[in-house]
Amino acid sequence: MSSPRKAAIPVLMYHGLHAGADARGRYDPVYSVHPSEFARQLDWLLAHGYHTLRIDDAATQTGSLAVSRPVLITFDDGDVSNVETALPLLRERGMVAGFFITSDFVGQPGMLASSDVRMLADAGMGIGAHGRSHRFLEDLDPPELEAELEESRSRLAAITGCNIDALALPGGRGGTRERNAALRQGYRHLFGSMPGHNPVPGAADWWQRIAITRRTSLQRFAQLVQWQGVHPRLAQARFMALSWPKRLLGNAGYERLRARWLLQR
Template identity: 25%
Template sequence: MTSLVCANLSPIPILVYHQIDVAPPKGAPFRSLYVAPAAFARQMRFLSVLGYRGLSMSALLPYVRGEKQGKVVGITFDDGYVNNLQHALPVLQAQGFSSTCYAVSQRLGQTNVWDAEVGVSPTPLMDAAQLRQWVAGGQEVGAHTRHHVNLKACDEALALEEISLSKKELSTLTGRVIEAFSYPYGWLLEKHTEMVKLAGFKSATTTVRGRVRAGLDLLQLPRVPVVHSTTLPVFWLKLATGYEDRRAA
């Protein structure tokens, strides 16, 4: 287990977003995963007003380890949608924030085909050039496997390939060392954490709700979901109180 070094760490939230775009009509599958661009901009401005610095996972790790101190929050995006580049990047840059976008290395320039079976409309994913634009804009790319697989349904060889090759492929495409990983669907077994460690990742995030606290595994970090219905008062509760910690699941 790779435990947090800082034994007296104050809780640090890592926000997780998916799509930054106008939500589909009510009743659409996964509508909650859309955050309107205007709402996202308000949330980022709110962070600034509260004195938070929004950071990518690589920039956040020294704070998580206790090597640095400050009022910080991690900002992450799962899947690598084009709308993150279009709507989130300018807002992040305006606030001087960095973030991590977890991309699916063999689906670049395609759509979220893994959601098709539940009726989600296809949404464009960033291609290699757009990912490089994301990086050039001061943001980080992390890995989200090669095909957005359910690791629990993969045999060991396939799971290791999905994890390790996604790192190599994204590194080649971006020209950057890929250090952050996110488990698709948040589904994992302990052996997958070992594979992530073996592949050389420095951090990995799950869908377990809560803020980062002392003693947690750097390769099984919880996050704070921000969804379509998240109002600013609830956003503050998620950031600054035990609201999400009590919902760890």
């Protein structure tokens, strides 16, 4: 068995867990992972000695108390499968995860209700923000940006009774302006979508993540977690390739193109 790189924390990015398009929640043909595959991935982590951490714990992975193979599991958006499917599978294995929730999505069809968000928090899971409306932060003017960040944080805090200090940027879109605005609002841990590992100690206010999709085989999953082999390089190459149409078309144009492509699959 190959060993993962030392002094690095992989952060896995999930969305919904759906067996098929007719499952409860908001199915996405790319990002909806089959529940059985998610269970296999959790079992692989356990079998290979990985320990799931909460975000605050991961940010302090230094010294003699650090676990040898840390990993963060995160979910974006707030799909109802987070509580109906992910939570039982995690609890069965004594594992934890962080859930980044778009506050305007709470209570919408297929998404978590306020009581579900509280259930996740009460179960010891981490709760973070994912924007108020899921609009891309870099598309917002300064007042809109401040409102998007503040209202998301305050609503989730009111629901959970917890301090909300972690933010996953919607779509991973944003740069220095957005990061600085979030830090001013009181967020301490910011998560993007660029694939990669996070060195320890590193910049605790910025985390790279590894997208786990419906087509992620267990072999690919293992290489991505360990950041070894061809699949990490392919993930980075794909991320860079997609950055060009995003720049050329803008976020709105790129999302329209993606929607048409998904309809044709």
